[in-house]
Amino acid sequence: MRSANFGYAQSYPQILCITLCITLWKSEKIFACSVVIARDCEEKRWRNVDMNQEERFIEAIKTNDHAVVKDSLQIEPGLMEVKLNGISPLMLSVYYGARDVTAVFLSRGVELNLFEASALGQHDSVLRELDCDSAALNAYSADGFTALGLSAFFGHEDIARELLKRGAAVDVPSKNAMRVAPLHSAVAHQHTRIAELLLAHGANVNLTQQDGYTPLLEAVENGQHEMVQLLVAHGADIHQASERGVTPLQMAETMKRDDLLQIMRETHAQ
16 A cells, blocks of 8 residues: 555655746757756656665565565565575574575575575585585675584585585684674574584684684583583683673673683683
8 A cells, every 4th residue: 555645755856847947038048958857856756756666675675574575576576686685585584593485486486696595505506506606615605604604604514524524714704893603603592513513624713703702702602512622622711801801701691690700710720
C-alpha cells in the first residue's frame, strides 16, 4: 500500500521542473535547459521511488520478513543486485541471521561466491570457487573478511579445515575497523573446535584485534570456560592488556569468575 504522501512526492519534482523552466523562459538556451532540468527531475523522481523500494527490501531482509522479500523480488528481480556497502542481499541475510530470507534467496538458484559459500557452509560451492580461482583463498570480501574468517565465525569446521589444507593464511586480520583474525572470529561465536584447529595450524594465540583485545580477553569477557582452557593451554598471555589497560586476569576478577581465574593461575604457574 502506498503511503498517504506518495502522490505528492511524485508530483513535486514535476512542479519544480515547470517553475524552473518558466524562470528561464527568456533565456536563449531555454530548450536545452528545459530538457536537462526535466530529465534531471525525472531521474531524481524515479531514483527516489527505487530508493524507497530498495530500503523496504533491505529492511525486510534485516527483519527476516521473507514474504516482503519474495513479493519485492517478484516485482523487481533486479533487487538481487542491490549492494549495501558492497554486501549482497544474501550475505546481509546471513549476517542478520534471517534464515527464512536466506532460504528465499537460495531457492532462486543464486550462484554463491566463495565468501557466501564459506559463511553458509556450502562445501561444494567452496570447492568449486577455489578450483576456479585458487588466488581467492586469501582474498577479502567486500566488507573485508577472508573465507577462513567467515567459516570460523559461522562455525563451519569442515570448510575451515579445507581452507587450511589448501594453505589459507591463518593470522591475517580483516580489512576493516575490527581487525579480527580467524581465531578472534572463532572465539567470538564460541566455536572451540575451530579455535583448536586454527591453533594447531599455528594461529597466534596473542594476536590483537580492535581495541587491543586478545582472543583470551574476549573469551574471559564472554565467560567461555572451555575456550579459556584451550587458549591458556596454548600459551595465551594472562597479563596482556587491552588498549584500555585491562588484562584477562583483571577481567575475570571484575566479573567474579573464580573458575576462570583458577584456570589462568594454575596454568600460568606450571
